[in-house]
Structure formats: structure tokens, C-alpha cells
Amino acid sequence: MSPRPPTLRENRRYILVRVEPAGTVVDQKELYYAIADAVTSLWGDAAGGVIMQAVVAAEEEYVMIRCLRGTERELAIALSTVTSWRDTRLALRILAASGTIESLRERIRKQKEQAPGDPSPEPEGRLSDKREVLVTHCNGQKVDVIEKGFKNAHRLFVTRSDLENS
Amino acid sequence: MKITDAAVYPYPCGDTTVRRFALEAKALGFDSIVAMDTPAGSFDGVEVFSGIVIQDALVKDVINRLKRVRDTGTVVSVCARDNGFNRAVIGLKGIHVLRAIHAADKTAFDHVTAKMAADNGVAIDIDLSVLIAGRGAARQRAIHRFRDMLTFERRFEFPVTLSSHARSYLDLRAVREITGLCSLIGIDDTGVEKALGSIGRITAPPEPAVRVVS
Numbered sequence: 001m002s003p004r005p006p007t008l009r010e011n012r013r014y015i016l017v018r019v020e021p022a023g024t025v026v027d028q029k030e031l032y033y034a035i036a037d038a039v040t041s042l043w044g045d046a047a048g049g050v051i052m053q054a055v056v057a058a059e060e061e062y063v064m065i066r067c068l069r070g071t072e073r074e075l076a077i078a079l080s081t082v083t084s085w086r087d088t089r090l091a092l093r094i095l096a097a098s099g100t101i102e103s104l105r106e107r108i109r110k111q112k113e114q115a116p117g118d119p120s121p122e123p124e125g126r127l128s129d130k131r132e133v134l135v136t137h138c139n140g141q142k143v144d145v146i147e148k149g150f151k152n153a154h155r156l157f158v159t160r161s162d163l164e165n166s
Numbered sequence: 167m168k169i170t171d172a173a174v175y176p177y178p179c180g181d182t183t184v185r186r187f188a189l190e191a192k193a194l195g196f197d198s199i200v201a202m203d204t205p206a207g208s209f210d211g212v213e214v215f216s217g218i219v220i221q222d223a224l225v226k227d228v229i230n231r232l233k234r235v236r237d238t239g240t241v242v243s244v245c246a247r248d249n250g251f252n253r254a255v256i257g258l259k260g261i262h263v264l265r266a267i268h269a270a271d272k273t274a275f276d277h278v279t280a281k282m283a284a285d286n287g288v289a290i291d292i293d294l295s296v297l298i299a300g301r302g303a304a305r306q307r308a309i310h311r312f313r314d315m316l317t318f319e320r321r322f323e324f325p326v327t328l329s330s331h332a333r334s335y336l337d338l339r340a341v342r343e344i345t346g347l348c349s350l351i352g353i354d355d356t357g358v359e360k361a362l363g364s365i366g367r368i369t370a371p372p373e374p375a376v377r378v379v380s
Contacts, residue, residue: 020335020336021336041301041302041305042350073346076343076346077343077346077347077349077350080298080339080343080346080347081297081298081299081347083298083299083336083337089334089336090336091335091336091337091338093340094340094342094343127177127183129178141189141210142186142189142190154181155181156177156181156182156183157181157182157183157186157334157335158177158182158183158185158186159183159185159186159189161185162183162185162186
């Protein structure tokens with residue numbers, strides 16, 4: 001089947017989202033299923049068929065999601081109801097919407113340039129309740145840690161001020 | 167007017183410290199948050215109100231808890247139960263917010279309770295976590311209850327608050343996303359703005375009924 005000429009193609013829009021927490025490895029297919037589930041659950045199959053969402057690209061923590069032009073609002077609301085995939089908790093922060101992927105790539109470049117370049121904190125620290133933790137990720141003031149030891153290795157979200165160096 | 171998330175649960179109730187909550191809330195467009203069981207403060211320009219939630223308690227216990235936190239600036243919330251309980255607690259001085267209306271009895275909130283809430287300046291909370299994380303019948307029921315409650319709000323004009331009930335910063339949502347979610351229950355942009363500013367209004371000291379001029 002030959003591709004449609006541009007004038008007969010449906011207009012698409014692309015939404016740029018950042019996946020949190022930082023360091024989450026994004027699997028495009030799994031994320032597509034999570035988004036499709038959220039869209040169908042919120043708007044139903046009929047509206048889901050009109051939105052026609054698709055994950056078109058994932059670059060590190062940034063993901064671009066395609067939809068039909070005019071359905072960005074519905075997709076954005078559905079994206080805010082995505083809370084997990086494969087039992088991993090996550091949040092999708094909507095950064096921008098555009099008609100071209102290229103402009104979103106430009107946006108990603110700008111976001112990366114704006115990222116704070118503070119030095120990493122000590123790899124180990126202690127919380128105010130004396131629990132010892134290991135630093136897993138750091139971005140400016142924001143520090144993600146896990147509790148030391150093999151039990152209860154839950155991720156905790158703290159700031160530099162919350163950490164006392166051990 | 168301060169844009170406020172009316173309930174977050176910082177570490178140790180959740181996995182995010184209050185400072186981190188403040189940082190993330192600022193990035194998402196909030197000016198203040200109500201942090202449960204946490205001392206009040208200000209971090210990175212975000213004001214943190216101290217809050218408590220009283221649940222599964224008799225009216226007598228609610229009164230005792232109120233005595234302990236009176237004049238401390240704490241935002242006091244009570245979880246809704248049956249109609250009689252709700253009317254009783256709304257009439258108490260010092261109660262700021264009535265929560266979990268969506269989880270209470272079908273008859274827990276009626277026109278009399280709505281009128282009392284408006285007269286006493288008690289806000290009714292909309293729990294956004296049900297809209298965000300809920301699925302299927304639970305979310306449909308919550309949407310119906312919130313819409314029903316909002317018909318009374320339009321008639322009696324009692325304050326409404328919006329809260330994420332976040333135990334992690336991943337549960338927080340940006341103001342723009344909250345506006346989208348609230349459109350599901352029939353609140354427009356102006357209504358969202360008003361609801362996000364309600365905490366500032368209900369916690370402000372009451373203006374004197376009589377003012378001496380000259």
C-alpha cells in the first residue's frame with residue numbers, strides 16, 4: 001500500500017513527557033500498554049480509538065507520545081492517571097506538546113542544558129532517624145536513596161539537607 | 167492567594183521527606199502544602215502547613231483532639247462518616263476540612279450539612295488520588311459523589327479543597343494536570359483556582375464582626 005499524500009494524512013500531535021523517578025529504564029512497549037490501559041479506563045474504547053495514542057520515541061527519561069490533533073487534552077488527563085507499569089511506580093510529567101518530533105527533541109536538549117550541575121553528595125548518608133542509606137540518584141537538591149542492607153530496600157526521596165554524612 | 171495541595175503525607179508515613187515534597191510542589195506550581203503530622207515551616211519558598219486527620223473517632227474524641235491543637239495553626243481535618251457525625255463535627259469550632267466524602271455513606275452529605283459547612287466555613291475535600299489511581303467502579307462512584315457534592319457547592323458556596331493525598335512525590339500532580347482531572351467532575355478553571363486557594367482562606371483568622379471606625 002502506497003503512503004498517503006501529506007494532504008490526506010491525519011494531523012498528529014506529539015506530547016513530550018518525563019518519566020519519574022529518575023533512572024527508570026523505559027520499555028516503550030510496556031509504557032504503551034500502561035498508557036493504553038489508562039486511556040481506555042478513563043475514556044473508554046470509543047474515545048481511545050479516536051485518540052490513537054502511541055509511544056513513538058524514548059530517549060533516556062524523556063518519552064514522546066503521539067495522538068490525533070485535538071485530542072491532546074484527553075490524552076494529557078489520561079497520562080496523569082498513569083501511576084505504574086510492571087509493578088514499578090512512576091509518574092509521567094507532561095513537558096510540552098508539539099506538531100513535530102524535531103521541536104520536542106530541541107526541547108529535550110534545552111531541558112538537559114538547564115539540569116543543575118551540582119556535585120554529587122557522599123555515596124552514603126544517614127537520615128534524621130539515624131537510618132543509614134545509599135545514594136542511588138542525585139539531581140541538584142533532589143537525592144534518591146535506598147536503605148542500607150538487603151531487607152526493605154525501598155527507595156526514599158529526600159534532599160541534600162535531609163542527609164547527614166555518616 | 168496561595169495555591170495549596172491540601173494533604174500530603176511525608177516520611178515516615180510516605181517515602182518522601184517534607185523538604186523534597188516542598189521542592190517538587192514548587193516545580194509543579196504550588197505555593198504551599200498541608201503536610202500531615204509534620205511541623206509547619208517554609209522550605210525553598212514553599213510554605214508547609216501542619217495538618218492532622220482525625221478518623222474513626224467519636225465526636226467526643228474529636229473534641230478532645232481539637233483541644234490539643236487549638237491555636238497552633240494546625241489544619242484540622244476529619245474523615246466523614248454518617249450524616250449525624252458529619253453535622254456534629256461541622257458545627258465544632260476549629261474544624262477546617264471534612265474529608266473522604268466519596269467513601270462515606272450515600273446520605274452522609276445532604277443540603278443541611280452543606281448549609282452548615284457554608285455557615286461555619288468548613289471546607290469539603292476532593293480526594294484526587296481516587297481520580298488518579300482509582301479504576302473502574304471505584305472511580306465512577308467517586309466521580310458521581312463529587313459531582314453530587316458540587317451541586318450543593320454551587321447552591322450554598324461552602325469552601326472546597328483539592329488534595330492529592332500523596333505519600334510519594336510521584337503521586338503529586340501539576341496544577342495544569344489537576345485542572346484537567348477536575349474537568350472530569352465538572353469544575354472549571356476558575357473553580358480549580360478557587361479550590362486550590364481555599365486553605366489560605368479557611369485558616370485565616372476571622373474578621374471581627376464589628377469594626378470601630380474613627
